[in-house]
Amino acid sequence: MYFGINPEYYEDLYREHLPKRENLLDLIKEAMKDERHDRIKYKNMMEMSKTEKIRKQIEFAYMDEGKHYKMFQQIYYALTGKMIDIPAPQVETYNKLIDAVETSINGELEAVELYRKIQSMLPNMKLRDMLFEIITDEQEHATRFVYVFSILDK
Structure with a gap:
């Protein structure tokens, strides 16, 4: 959902802090890559699961x-007026589900830190609210x- 604001508006808004703006877009791309990675990883983990409760x-x-x-695609579009799609990344394989779960705990917590940084850089409340939803998820x-x-681990 593009907000109808001319992209030059952001150029003027961030002219003094252009590296910060570019950094924001790079961070959003990184977040999109992480989300694609985790979705593939979790699909693999569901296939490894032996019980419905865990699955x-x-x-x-x-x-x-x-x-x-x-x-994140919507946020990127709102900021730039351009849609992007990130290719599916390579996903590591695990022999044991518990190992994948352990790395997922750490990955989710690292994502929270990255997304807080992105949230603090967003120019309006609507976009920050979107990040708040993602962070709490x-x-x-x-x-x-x-x-x-x-x-x-029993």
Whole structure:
């Protein structure tokens, strides 16, 4: 959803801080890449899962990652007037589900830090609210993965 603001508006707004603006767009691209990566990883983890209870916890995060990717696309479009699509990255493989879950806990928490940085750089409340939703989802994913880890670590 493009806000109808001329892209030159942002050039004027960030003229003194142009590297910061470019950094924001780079961070959004990084976030999109991470969301694509995690969605693929979580699909693989669901296939590794032996119980429906664990699969459902992972599926929750899997569905959100797709939503987040689209939200980042909307944010990028709102800032630039351009749609972008990030190619699917290579995803590491795991022999044990618990190892994938452990790295997912850390990944979700690292995403929260990255997304807070992005949120602080956004120019309006609507975009910051979108990041707030993504951040709280990522925090919930970390909590769900801690729960899954506790089940698997018995």
